[in-house]
Amino acid sequence: MKAGDKANKRHETDERGRRKNAAKRARALLEKKADSMPVVAPVDGPRAERIVNADLVSPAPRGGIVEVLQQRYLLRLIVGRELAQLYAASLLGLLWSYIQPALRFTIYYFVFGVVINAHGDMPNFAIHLFCGIVFVHYFSETWSGGTRSIWSNRNLVLKMRVPREIFPIASMVVAFYHTGPQMLVLMAACLLVGWHVSWAGIVAGILGALILVSFAMAMALMFSALNVFFRDFQNIVQTVTQFLHFMVPMMYPFSLVRDLSADHPWLYQLYMANPLAEAVLLMQKFFWAGTLGPAQEKFSREFPPDLYSRGVIMLGVCLVLLYLAQRLFARLESKFPERL
Amino acid sequence: MTESIVVDHVSKDFTMQYHRTLKQVTVATVRGLPLKENFQAVNDVSFTVQQGESIGLMGLNGSGKSTLLKLINGVMRPDQGTVRTRGRIAGLIATGAGFHPQLSGRDNLFLNGAILGMSEAEIKNKFDEIVDFADIGKFLDTPVSHYSSGMYARLGFSIAIHVDADIFLADEVLAVGDRPFKKKCLAKMQEIRAQGTTIFYVSHATASVRAMCDRVLVLESGHLNFDGDVEEGIRYLQYDDDSETDEGLVDGELGADI
Numbered sequence: 001m002k003a004g005d006k007a008n009k010r011h012e013t014d015e016r017g018r019r020k021n022a023a024k025r026a027r028a029l030l031e032k033k034a035d036s037m038p039v040v041a042p043v044d045g046p047r048a049e050r051i052v053n054a055d056l057v058s059p060a061p062r063g064g065i066v067e068v069l070q071q072r073y074l075l076r077l078i079v080g081r082e083l084a085q086l087y088a089a090s091l092l093g094l095l096w097s098y099i100q101p102a103l104r105f106t107i108y109y110f111v112f113g114v115v116i117n118a119h120g121d122m123p124n125f126a127i128h129l130f131c132g133i134v135f136v137h138y139f140s141e142t143w144s145g146g147t148r149s150i151w152s153n154r155n156l157v158l159k160m161r162v163p164r165e166i167f168p169i170a171s172m173v174v175a176f177y178h179t180g181p182q183m184l185v186l187m188a189a190c191l192l193v194g195w196h197v198s199w200a201g202i203v204a205g206i207l208g209a210l211i212l213v214s215f216a217m218a219m220a221l222m223f224s225a226l227n228v229f230f231r232d233f234q235n236i237v238q239t240v241t242q243f244l245h246f247m248v249p250m251m252y253p254f255s256l257v258r259d260l261s262a263d264h265p266w267l268y269q270l271y272m273a274n275p276l277a278e279a280v281l282l283m284q285k286f287f288w289a290g291t292l293g294p295a296q297e298k299f300s301r302e303f304p305p306d307l308y309s310r311g312v313i314m315l316g317v318c319l320v321l322l323y324l325a326q327r328l329f330a331r332l333e334s335k336f337p338e339r340l
Numbered sequence: 341m342t343e344s345i346v347v348d349h350v351s352k353d354f355t356m357q358y359h360r361t362l363k364q365v366t367v368a369t370v371r372g373l374p375l376k377e378n379f380q381a382v383n384d385v386s387f388t389v390q391q392g393e394s395i396g397l398m399g400l401n402g403s404g405k406s407t408l409l410k411l412i413n414g415v416m417r418p419d420q421g422t423v424r425t426r427g428r429i430a431g432l433i434a435t436g437a438g439f440h441p442q443l444s445g446r447d448n449l450f451l452n453g454a455i456l457g458m459s460e461a462e463i464k465n466k467f468d469e470i471v472d473f474a475d476i477g478k479f480l481d482t483p484v485s486h487y488s489s490g491m492y493a494r495l496g497f498s499i500a501i502h503v504d505a506d507i508f509l510a511d512e513v514l515a516v517g518d519r520p521f522k523k524k525c526l527a528k529m530q531e532i533r534a535q536g537t538t539i540f541y542v543s544h545a546t547a548s549v550r551a552m553c554d555r556v557l558v559l560e561s562g563h564l565n566f567d568g569d570v571e572e573g574i575r576y577l578q579y580d581d582d583s584e585t586d587e588g589l590v591d592g593e594l595g596a597d598i
Contacts, residue, residue: 022560025400026577033544038519039551040526043534049341050391050536052427052506056343059414059425074454081451085442159438160455161414161429334417337410338354 060161064326065217067163074162078170082145083177097178101137104245105130112251119253122299127189128288132250132280134186135208138179139216139276140241145171146220147227147237154340164333165326168220175216186287193291201286207311208282211318215275218322225332228339247271248280255301272304278314281307342426344507344538345389345412350421352382352407381407383562384421391426391506394539396553396570398577404562405542409433409509412540427506430456431540432496441485445476445495448484452496456503466502473528474498475521489516501528507538526552546574 061067068075087093108129112118119125149167150157157164187195227233249257261268271277281303289296289303304310356377368375382404389395397405410416410433411423438455439448449470453463471480474495476487484492493516501508510529514522529552533539541552549556549570556573558566566576 022400029400029544030546030578034546037514037543037545037548038523038526039547040523040530041551043530045534047392047534048536050506052342052344052391054427054506056346056424056426058417059412059423059429060417071454073460074451077451077454081440081443081447084447085440088442155440156438156455159415159433160452162455334419335355337416339357 062330063163064330065165065169068166068169071163071166075166075170075173078166079173079177082170082174086174094178098182101133101182105133108133108245108251118251118256122253122302123295124193124288124291127186127193127291128253128284129250130186130189131284131287132248133245134179134182135212135280135283136244136248136250136276137182138175139212139279140244141175141178142172142216143219143223144234144237144241145174146216147223147234149220150224150228150336151231151234151340158337158340164336165221165329168224169217171220172213172217190287190291194293195287195290196293197290201290204282204307204311205286207308207315208279208286211275211282211311211315212279214315214318214322215279218318218325221322221325221329225329225336228332228336244276247274248277249284249302250280253302254281254304258301258304272310275314275318278310282311341390341392343388344391344393344426345387346422346424347385347387347408347412348422348424350382350385350411350418350423351380352404352411352416353419354379354381380562382411382418382559385559385562385564386421387557387564387567389538391538392536394533394541394552394554396549396556396573397540397542397559398544398549398556398573399559402561403559405559406433406511407562408559409511409540409542412507413509425507428457428503429507429509430500430503430505431507431509431511432493432500433509433511439484439492439496442483444482445480445484445487449495449499452499453503456500456505458503462504470498470502473502473524490518490521493517494521497525501525501532505537507540508532509540511542512544549574 063070083094087096090096092099109126113125113129119128122128146168149171150164153167156162157167223233223237245251257268257271260271285303285307289299292299356379357375365375385408397408399405407416409431411418412425413429413431413433414425415433438452440451443451449467450463453466453470454460458466474491474497476491476495479487479491484495487495493514497514497517508529514525517525526548529539529541533552539552541549543549543552553570555568556566556570557564558573558577566573
């Protein structure tokens with residue numbers, strides 16, 4: 001209470017909002033500053049009338065993601081800036097984003113493929129594993145980068161008018177920069193062992209990509225806004241991304257999870273409720289199953305029986321989630337300036 | 341004449357958070373201390389500015405000038421009321437532009453220009469002009485974190501003034517520059533004023549305001565208490581304390597408050 005009283009006393013004002021000592025302060029200030037700026041006479045001649053071909057609109061429109069996509073030049077600059085900042089004063093630069101997944105791949109392959117031999121007689125286990133690593137990496141980088149994005153760009157957020165969604169979206173593009181080449185490596189590996197691309201595979205690939213992008217975007221938007229209020233969120237995200245690799249079928253075959261459904265149906269449903277697991281399965285359908293050729297039938301147990309219908313439903317869920325995330329972001333956004 | 345800025349019954353509240361961590365919040369709750377306090381930075385302010393008008397915004401420190409500019413520029417949204425503007429807005433608010441410390445002056449120039457709504461071609465066209473005006477010479481490719489505060493302000497101002505905006509906002513940013521540069525900036529502002537740009541100029545320097553502005557707004561603790569002629573505004577601000585003049589001014593204020 002004491003602190004409040006003190007503050008009130010200091011800000012005591014009359015009915016016009018004039019503080020008690022205002023007159024004294026004003027005179028002092030004016031005396032001190034009267035000469036602080038030079039006087040420059042107006043330009044001679046008549047003043048031109050400027051015709052502005054625009055409507056009277058709010059200076060802070062609620063354009064959301066759509067507005068960001070209209071300002072592609074700005075997005076490009078911000079992405080370029082993020083990349084430059086990530087590799088400032090680093091000798092290996094962009095190479096770091098390949099070393100990490102490569103190491104992870106090697107270790108998982110050794111432990112799960114060679115030591116534990118989790119995959120049994122599954123062929124092309126390396127592709128099965130790498131497929132998961134690439135897309136999980138894409139998701140976790142978008143999510144964790146997006147979560148930090150508003151906070152780390154507070155200089156801009158506080159002083160310039162930009163659609164603030166641009167920062168999480170830029171994190172997503174940055175993540176794509178890192179994982180894009182890995183996807184090429186994945187494709188090259190598939191072609192090397194013989195890749196049969198089928199229509200069913202392409203549909204799975206597109207569906208998986210859409211789920212991945214919309215889910216990652218929704219999470220990045222939501223957590224970037226929450227992180228402004230409590231920095232705990234970036235630690236939460238960091239912790240959860242550690243577990244993501246184990247929550248999708250990549251180092252172990254999906255058939256093990258499927259066997260689980262008999263005894264623990266709810267556990268199976270919980271596992272499948274993860275959009276990331278669904279996306280990785282769809283991607284494996286496209287990449288890994290494509291490399292099996294005619295033997296594909298033999299490994300139909302490596303996918304859920306309702307892979308496609310689940311995929312469509314999951315995409316719907318993710319789009320709703322994205323919409324809700326945008327709504328939440330727009331609500332929290334107006335409080336950003338005072339919390340940063 | 342077209343309306344350039346319409347501010348309609350605008351208020352902006354801030355929540356001051358006293359405690360950050362869970363521990364502090366718990367301790368404060370147990371002791372019965374206030375957890376947060378609301379503070380109204382701008383209180384029911386309404387005014388209209390025509391295109392080409394040059395407005396001097398005056399008031400003591402903490403009277404809500406910067407907040408009002410931020411509302412006009414779109415960095416903040418009002419809690420009540422509406423702000424509407426016409427055309428492109430540029431300017432500098434609260435000492436220094438939004439620069440990124442690790443990026444070079446050149447990169448920041450492009451980024452800042454793009455945020456202010458310039459296209460790539462536009463920035464490239466004006467690049468030399470901006471660099472010349474900012475006069476940062478060989479430091480263009482140095483990260484801005486190594487800039488002196490004067491250089492920082494010079495670059496920021498130079499970008500903003502070259503945007504070809506319809507509305508230009510100048511907060512007390514120029515205070516850090518040296519005198520010749522201030523003079524150069526004000527001359528440039530007079531130039532764009534002559535071209536019909538709407539100008540918002542925040543300053544305590546009465547003589548400078550007199551030369552630059554057609555109209556003065558005075559904010560006091562978030563209330564817009566004076567809106568009108570420059571001379572009267574400056575006199576109003578000086579609080580000629582004897583009640584006679586005070587009465588006269590209240591009438592003047594009412595008359596001007598449309």
